[in-house]
Amino acid sequence: MIRRKNTKNKKKQSNFAKLSIFQNNKFKFKKSCPLSVKGAPIVDYKNIKLLKKYISENGKILPSRITNICQKKQRELSISIKRARNLALI
Amino acid sequence: MNLYEHTIVVKQDTSTAQIKKLTEKYSKIVETNDGNIVQTENWGLLNLSYIIKKNKKANYIHFKIKGNGKIIKELEKNESIDQNLLRYMTVKVKKFDLETNYFSKKDEIEKKENNKN
Numbered sequence: 001m002i003r004r005k006n007t008k009n010k011k012k013q014s015n016f017a018k019l020s021i022f023q024n025n026k027f028k029f030k031k032s033c034p035l036s037v038k039g040a041p042i043v044d045y046k047n048i049k050l051l052k053k054y055i056s057e058n059g060k061i062l063p064s065r066i067t068n069i070c071q072k073k074q075r076e077l078s079i080s081i082k083r084a085r086n087l088a089l090i
Numbered sequence: 091m092n093l094y095e096h097t098i099v100v101k102q103d104t105s106t107a108q109i110k111k112l113t114e115k116y117s118k119i120v121e122t123n124d125g126n127i128v129q130t131e132n133w134g135l136l137n138l139s140y141i142i143k144k145n146k147k148a149n150y151i152h153f154k155i156k157g158n159g160k161i162i163k164e165l166e167k168n169e170s171i172d173q174n175l176l177r178y179m180t181v182k183v184k185k186f187d188l189e190t191n192y193f194s195k196k197d198e199i200e201k202k203e204n205n206k207n
Contacts, residue, residue, distance in 0.1 A: 044192075045181070046192045046193070048192065087177060087179055088099070088177070
């Protein structure tokens with residue numbers, strides 16, 4: 001068991017170690033979208049707790065390149081944030 | 091038949107009796123137009139994130155309606171005249187989420203905390 005864990009850690013570390021400025025984009029470490037994982041919360045204009053995570057302090061919608069959200073979910077998010085704004089919830 | 095979520099924002103200084111009257115009034119409009127109200131939620135007095143017509147707080151009432159588009163036309167016609175309302179919004183949905191209630195949970199948690207204290 002210990003050996004297996006070690007090998008996993010090594011793989012991750014090596015992935016990070018490869019990162020550099022002069023590198024191809026292919027090898028860049030990319031996080032998966034947090035809202036399209038299994039068991040992720042549903043994007044809804046009533047779910048203010050979730051929406052508040054994805055707006056800045058001034059109430060602007062954060063770009064997906066910062067939050068790592070996929071295009072489909074980002075569209076849903078922006079619509080539901082605008083709905084919540086209209087009802088003065090956010 | 092379509093499914094709609096309808097929320098109305100009522101001014102802060104309306105009494106609970108008045109709010110009840112409003113909910114009855116609008117649910118009657120739905121029923122007279124061959125509609126069906128699946129669920130009504132009263133979210134209670136919430137803080138507005140920005141001031142609307144000199145109101146800092148507002149009561150929210152949420153309807154889940156099953157019916158034709160005619161109902162929404164009739165509802166919004168009546169609501170645009172109503173002086174007790176600040177905002178209203180309808181959203182067409184494909185499926186109702188009847189289990190999760192994002193606003194009642196908060197109250198329960200707060201109540202529990204108060205009880206502990």
